[in-house]
Amino acid sequence: MxxxxxxxxxxxxxxxxxxxxxxxxxxxxxxxxNTHAAWFGRELFKxxxxxxxxxxxxxxxxxxxxxxxxxxxxxxxxxxxxxxPTSDDITREITAxxxxxxxxxxxxxxRSLEAFFVIRxxxxxxxxxxxxxxxxxxxxxxxxxxxAPGVYVPPRLNGRSSCAVFLLPGPPRELYPMFHAExxxxxxxxSGIETPAQVLELKFTGIGESDFHQGVDARLAEIPGLEYGYxxxxxxxxxxxxxxxxxLEVGKKIALGDFQKFLVSEDGASLEAVVVxxxxxxxxxxxxxxxxxGGLIAHRITNVPGSSEVFTHGFVTYANAAKVKVLGVxxxxxxxxxxxxxxxxxxxxxxALRVSGADVAVSVTGIAGPGGGSxxxxxxxxxxxxxxxxxxxxxxxxxxxxxxxxxxxxxxQAALDAVRRE
Amino acid sequence: MxxxxxxxxxxxxxxxxxxxxxxxxxxxxxxxxNTHAAWFGRELFKxxxxxxxxxxxxxxxxxxxxxxxxxxxxxxxxxxxxxxPTSDDITREITAxxxxxxxxxxxxxxRSLEAFFVIRxxxxxxxxxxxxxxxxxxxxxxxxxxxAPGVYVPPRLNGRSSCAVFLLPGPPRELYPMFHAExxxxxxxxSGIETPAQVLELKFTGIGESDFHQGVDARLAEIPGLEYGYxxxxxxxxxxxxxxxxxLEVGKKIALGDFQKFLVSEDGASLEAVVVxxxxxxxxxxxxxxxxxGGLIAHRITNVPGSSEVFTHGFVTYANAAKVKVLGVxxxxxxxxxxxxxxxxxxxxxxALRVSGADVAVSVTGIAGPGGGSxxxxxxxxxxxxxxxxxxxxxxxxxxxxxxxxxxxxxxQAALDAVRRE
Numbered sequence: 001m002x003x004x005x006x007x008x009x010x011x012x013x014x015x016x017x018x019x020x021x022x023x024x025x026x027x028x029x030x031x032x033x034n035t036h037a038a039w040f041g042r043e044l045f046k047x048x049x050x051x052x053x054x055x056x057x058x059x060x061x062x063x064x065x066x067x068x069x070x071x072x073x074x075x076x077x078x079x080x081x082x083x084x085p086t087s088d089d090i091t092r093e094i095t096a097x098x099x100x101x102x103x104x105x106x107x108x109x110x111r112s113l114e115a116f117f118v119i120r121x122x123x124x125x126x127x128x129x130x131x132x133x134x135x136x137x138x139x140x141x142x143x144x145x146x147x148a149p150g151v152y153v154p155p156r157l158n159g160r161s162s163c164a165v166f167l168l169p170g171p172p173r174e175l176y177p178m179f180h181a182e183x184x185x186x187x188x189x190x191s192g193i194e195t196p197a198q199v200l201e202l203k204f205t206g207i208g209e210s211d212f213h214q215g216v217d218a219r220l221a222e223i224p225g226l227e228y229g230y231x232x233x234x235x236x237x238x239x240x241x242x243x244x245x246x247x248l249e250v251g252k253k254i255a256l257g258d259f260q261k262f263l264v265s266e267d268g269a270s271l272e273a274v275v276v277x278x279x280x281x282x283x284x285x286x287x288x289x290x291x292x293x294g295g296l297i298a299h300r301i302t303n304v305p306g307s308s309e310v311f312t313h314g315f316v317t318y319a320n321a322a323k324v325k326v327l328g329v330x331x332x333x334x335x336x337x338x339x340x341x342x343x344x345x346x347x348x349x350x351x352a353l354r355v356s357g358a359d360v361a362v363s364v365t366g367i368a369g370p371g372g373g374s375x376x377x378x379x380x381x382x383x384x385x386x387x388x389x390x391x392x393x394x395x396x397x398x399x400x401x402x403x404x405x406x407x408x409x410x411x412x413q414a415a416l417d418a419v420r421r422e
Numbered sequence: 423m424x425x426x427x428x429x430x431x432x433x434x435x436x437x438x439x440x441x442x443x444x445x446x447x448x449x450x451x452x453x454x455x456n457t458h459a460a461w462f463g464r465e466l467f468k469x470x471x472x473x474x475x476x477x478x479x480x481x482x483x484x485x486x487x488x489x490x491x492x493x494x495x496x497x498x499x500x501x502x503x504x505x506x507p508t509s510d511d512i513t514r515e516i517t518a519x520x521x522x523x524x525x526x527x528x529x530x531x532x533r534s535l536e537a538f539f540v541i542r543x544x545x546x547x548x549x550x551x552x553x554x555x556x557x558x559x560x561x562x563x564x565x566x567x568x569x570a571p572g573v574y575v576p577p578r579l580n581g582r583s584s585c586a587v588f589l590l591p592g593p594p595r596e597l598y599p600m601f602h603a604e605x606x607x608x609x610x611x612x613s614g615i616e617t618p619a620q621v622l623e624l625k626f627t628g629i630g631e632s633d634f635h636q637g638v639d640a641r642l643a644e645i646p647g648l649e650y651g652y653x654x655x656x657x658x659x660x661x662x663x664x665x666x667x668x669x670l671e672v673g674k675k676i677a678l679g680d681f682q683k684f685l686v687s688e689d690g691a692s693l694e695a696v697v698v699x700x701x702x703x704x705x706x707x708x709x710x711x712x713x714x715x716g717g718l719i720a721h722r723i724t725n726v727p728g729s730s731e732v733f734t735h736g737f738v739t740y741a742n743a744a745k746v747k748v749l750g751v752x753x754x755x756x757x758x759x760x761x762x763x764x765x766x767x768x769x770x771x772x773x774a775l776r777v778s779g780a781d782v783a784v785s786v787t788g789i790a791g792p793g794g795g796s797x798x799x800x801x802x803x804x805x806x807x808x809x810x811x812x813x814x815x816x817x818x819x820x821x822x823x824x825x826x827x828x829x830x831x832x833x834x835q836a837a838l839d840a841v842r843r844e
Contacts, residue, residue, distance in 0.1 A: 028473040029651065030464025035455055037478060042452025051450040053484065056459060056476040066475065069491070229451065288717075288738070294724025295710075295717030298738040302716025305792055305826060313744040316710070316720040316736025318729075322778065326735065326748075356744065370727055404727060 016191050017052045018044065019074040021066055023081040023091060024170060025058040036080055036175070043179065046199045047187060048227065048242060059088040067098050071163040075155075076190060078183070081170035083148035085127040091167055092133050092151065099153060100160050101135035109140045109149045116147055141166075141182040146174040152186060164190055200241040200248045202255055203264040205271055205417045209237050211259070219254050226251050234406055235413030236264075236271070264420065271416045272300040278420065279310040279360070286419065287313040287356035289327055289348040291339065292366035292382055294318060296412045313356035317348065323365075327351030340365050340377055345385030345395035353387045361387045362419050363395075364411055368404050382411045386418050438613050439474045440466065441496040443488055445503040445513060446592060447480040458502055458597070465601065468621045469609060470649065470664060481510040489520050493585040497577075498612060500605070503592035505570035507549040513589055514555050514573065521575060522582050523557035531562045531571045538569055563588075563604040568596040574608060586612055622663040622670045624677055625686040627693055627839045631659050633681070641676050648673050656828055657835030658686070658693070686842065693838045694722040700842065701732035701782070708841065709735040709778035711749055711770040713761065714788035714804055716740060718834045735778035739770065745787075749773030762787050762799055767807030767817035775809045782844050783809045785817075786837050790826050804833045808840050 020040050026032040037054045044051060052074070057066045059082060070077045082091030096103040110132040117124040131148055134140050137157050141150030151167040166183055168175050209232045220228050220241075227242040228251065241251040256263060264271050279286055288297050288311070298314035301307050315326055320339050323329040329347040337343045348363035366382025373379035380401030387393035396418075400410040442462050448454040459476045466473060474496070479488045481504060492499045504513030518525040532554040539546040553570055556562050559579050563572030573589040588605055590597050631654045642650050642663075649664040650673065663673040678685060686693050701708055710719050710733070720736035723729050737748055742761050745751040751769040759765045770785035788804025795801035802823030809815035818840075822832040 027459065028463045028476060030460050030462075030467050033455065033457055033460040037449065038452050038455045040452075041450045045452050050480075051478075052480070053488065054450060054478040056473075058472075058474070062475065231452075290717075290720075290736075293721075294729075294733075295712075295720030295736050295738065296724075298712075298717030298740075299715075299721045299830075302718075302738075302740065302790075303827060303830070307716075308740055308794075311716075312741035313748065314712075314717055314736070314738025314740065315748075316717065316724075316738070318720075318724065318736065319734035322735040326737075326777065355748065368724075372730075405725060408721075408725070 016049060016075045017073060018049060018076045018078070019070045020051055020054040021063070021070055021077060021079045022054070022056045022170075023059060023063050023079065024056075025060075025088075027056050028058055035172075036170075039172075039176075040078065043184075044187075045229070045240070046242065047184065047191070049187065049191060060090065061094075063091060064094045064098060067094060071098065071161045071165065074163050076164045076166070076187065078166045078168065080168050080175060083131065083150070083167060083169050085125065085131055085147065092130070092135075095151070095153065095165060095167060096135045099135060099165070100158050101137065101153070103133045104136055105129075105132050106134040106140045106149075107132075109134060112142060112149070113147060141168075141178055143169060143174055143178055145177060146171065148174065150178050150182060152182070155190075198243070198245055198248055200252060200266065201268045202239045202241070202252065202266055203236065203268065203271075204239065204259055204262040205236050205264050205413060206262045207237065207259060208232065212237070212239065212255075216255055216258055220251055223247060223250055223254075234402075235410045235417075264417075270304075271413065271420065273304050275416055275419050276301065276304040276307050276310055280306065284310065284359035285356075286311050287315075287352040287358035287361040288415075289315045289317060289352035289361065289363040289385075291317055291323070291348070291364060292368045293364050293408050293412045293415070294368075296408050297362070297364065297415055300412060300416065312358055313352065315348075315352055315355075323348060323351075327355065338377065340367055340381055340383060342383055342385075342395045342397070345383035346387070346393040347385075349385035349387035349395070350393040353389070353393075359389050360419060360422055361385075361393075362415050363387075364415050366398075366407075366411055368407050370404070380407060382407075382414075384411070384415050384418055386422060388422060438471060438497045439495060440471060440498045440500070441492045442473055442476040443485070443492055443499060443501045444476070444478045444592075445481060445485050445501065446478070447482075447510075449478050450480055457594075458592075461594070461598075462500065465606075466609075467651070467662070468664070469606065469613070471609065471613060482512065483516075485513060486516045486520060489516060493520065493583045493587065496585050498586045498588070498609065500588045500590065502590050502597060505553065505572070505589060505591050507547065507553055507569065514552070514557075517573070517575065517587060517589060518557045521557060521587070522580050523559065523575070525555045526558055527551075527554050528556040528562045528571075529554075531556060534564060534571070535569060563590075563600055565591060565596055565600055567599060568593065570596065572600050572604060574604070577612075620665065620667055620670055622674060622688065623690045624661045624663070624674065624688055625658065625690065625693070626661065626681055626684040627658050627686050627835055628684045629659065629681060630654065634659070634661065634677075638677055638680055642673055645669060645672055645676075656824075657832045657839075683843075686839075692726075693835065693842065695726050697838055697841050698723065698726040698729050698732055702728065706732065706781035707778075708733050709737075709774040709780035709783040710837075711737045711739060711774035711783065711785040711807075713739055713745070713770070713786060714790045715786050715830050715834045715837070716790075718830050719784070719786070719837055722834060722838065734780055735774065737770075737774055737777075745770060745773075749777065760799065762789055762803055762805060764805055764807075764817045764819070767805035768809070768815035769807075771807035771809035771817070772815040775811070775815075781811050782841060784837050784841050785809075786833055788820075788829075788833055790829050792826070802829060804829075804836075806833070806837050806840055808844060810844060 082089045139152040148169040153165040155164045225247045231238040295316045317323040328351040349361045353361035363385035369379035385395040449456045504511045561574040570591040575587040577586045647669045653660040717738045739745040750773040771783045775783035785807035791801030807817040
């Protein structure tokens with residue numbers, strides 16, 4: 001067991017056996033990682049539902065065998081992929097065959113398919129016609145983001161199966177909106193959840209999952225009607241609470257009672273998004289001086305739309321000469337204390353603030369490895385400096401003896417959190 | 423269909439039905455993405471083998487049902503996870519039960535388990551004892567990187583199944599070495615591949631998969647004994663060739679005949695690794711001036727161990743004022759031509775070269791979106807500048823109208839490729 005653990009929760013919802021069937025040879029040939037399973041897991045978890053089994057098969061006839069088995073076991077089967085116009089795309093045909101339903105052209109689906117091409121000034125190929133085929137009596141699920149409409153076959157539409165079947169497109173930009181608009185309401189109806197539980201995602205940084213096990217966990221477990229789970233990433237732990245609004249309020253109070261100051265967001269926003277949001281709200285600008293993180297902090301900040309309003313200058317002073325020349329760090333101090341030191345971190349932050357004229361500056365200097373460590377300063381050591389217009393530069397040390405990628409991520413997390421606290 | 427397509431290949435190897443069974447509730451609860459399926463797909467592809475089906479089930483009894491079904495269909499079943507010491511970890515027990523084999527303590531496994539703890543100065547818990555349990559007659563697969571030994575049950579060890587079963591640990595740092603050391607030789611023996619095919623991975627940038635379909639593809643398909651496939655990423659396409667050394671030579675000549683100048687590496691090395699390698703070999707240093715990529719280029723370069731030898735200065739001049747102050751770009755030119763222009767890209771590269779004293783400097787300035795585009799310069803436009811000690815700065819335009827993340831990646835790829843060509 002690792003990653004998200006289901007830590008507790010009510011057992012009063014009758015369990016619904018849900019299976020996911022992902023189709024696509026590319027998922028089994030090694031270069032497309034199947035992110036659908038995890039995505040469905042997360043979305044179903046929010047509804048209080050679980051995946052009982054997930055299967056991946058190549059395009060083509062293997063779908064028939066897998067689908068025939070799944071509808072025997074499952075209450076709900078969600079199939080992705082194989083709804084396109086090519087000869088490989090035969091999910092509709094196989095579904096109709098397995099369920100013993102005739103395939104007919106759905107007029108509404110055909111019209112919206114034609115409209116998709118007209119709007120884009122393109123001519124529809126004959127191959128696309130089959131995308132309007134639907135098993136008799138099934139619902140067509142509109143796809144505003146692509147050519148492949150989805151399909152919903154309700155349970156007991158025929159004599160063969162009491163399993164509800166959803167056919168959904170593979171590409172996430174088509175799948176995700178269709179799931180929320182068309183699948184979620186039907187799953188709620190099927191599962192009999194009348195007042196769906198709400199989800200609260202509390203994102204923390206600076207503490208680990210084990211900190212929750214020292215008390216908070218036991219107290220959350222005692223709240224009737226609260227379901228909760230943890231998800232630990234590098235430098236971050238997410239606590240998900242599921243229940244009625246009243247129950248969530250009780251759970252949140254317990255979690256924040258001990259850990260308020262480690263809370264990043266209550267709405268799933270990333271640490272970098274929160275930093276940009278806070279700086280925007282207070283009309284302050286940010287400068288970043290990086291050594292060991294090598295540009296990752298600036299990269300994360302600039303992943304946030306709107307970051308250009310608050311982030312002005314980044315300096316990747318990887319070489320010592322760059323720290324001296326660009327940021328004005330004392331060459332003597334580098335000589336005497338080393339580039340990875342409190343003094344150099346402070347001077348980097350102060351230099352970034354001075355050169356940029358920003359309101360806040362953060363700096364990092366550390367040893368990413370694999371080389372460069374010593375007994376006194378082992379690989380994984382980093383100093384983080386912070387300076388503002390109103391306060392002198394100060395620095396603190398962190399230690400993350402991890403591989404190079406994880407080290408960069410962990411240190412960038414600590415640095416962004418230092419900015420958040422400012 | 424997307425991602426890697428199997429474009430052609432010999433059909434003379436008898437197909438072996440291989441299934442993967444991944445166990446672990448965390449894979450179905452939404453926050454751990456199952457990367458095993460793609461990894462096995464890639465590794466088996468190199469052996470000329472394919473995955474026929476991949477299944478994920480939660481920890482516990484669901485493993486029994488899935489395994490019972492798989493051994494009926496498959497020639498080889500590879501199971502991951504559930505070999506740990508906790509009460510959730512019951513893969514060994516279920517395997518013995520399903521195959522009708524008695525579980526006994528393997529003395530060698532027990533000794534190596536004890537040694538694992540002694541070396542680390544830790545005391546072994548009683549719970550770990552069950553990790554030495556093995557079905558009678560099965561092979562124990564040593565695990566130098568963890569406590570869980572693997573298990574190999576040969577086909578026809580019992581009356582029930584002709585399926586070969588591998589039980590492997592879940593964590594990649596334990597799984598990957600065990601797969602290469604213990605599973606690959608046994609798979610080769612099982613599949614009857616006496617002289618295993620070699621794999622050549624040619625990585626290209628600056629061209630797309632469709633370029634290969636204009637001729638190269640048809641000529642590759644004509645080579646007897648050559649199996650090949652493409653894998654397209656953002657700004658990159660990988661061509662994998664599988665066959666004997668002689669056949670690979672023929673295939674490589676065809677691919678490089680048209681596309682030599684787009685070749686990044688023949689050994690799977692990433693573009694950034696090749697850039698670092700080339701600069702190291704020629705003892706030159708690099709400076710990077712980024713606007714729209716926001717630090718990503720520096721981040722990618724500094725992901726490469728040893729990059730500190732060649733990369734000295736990075737400048738993330740996100741604000742126009744930063745371009746003027748830090749890199750000496752003319753404020754008038756920004757006013758007249760816009761920040762996203764040939765002139766500004768050239769001045770950024772020249773400025774980075776001058777300030778850093780590096781041998782080569784690359785710059786990027788563009789419009790990542792979602793805001794900031796215009797009819798003349800739509801979102802997705804970027805200029806890439808390059809300057810060296812011996813040549814004046816020059817710039818070229820690229821256009822990648824994608825979402826913010828993909829735009830940054832595509833532009834960083836074009837910029838790194840410009841450095842590679844220098």
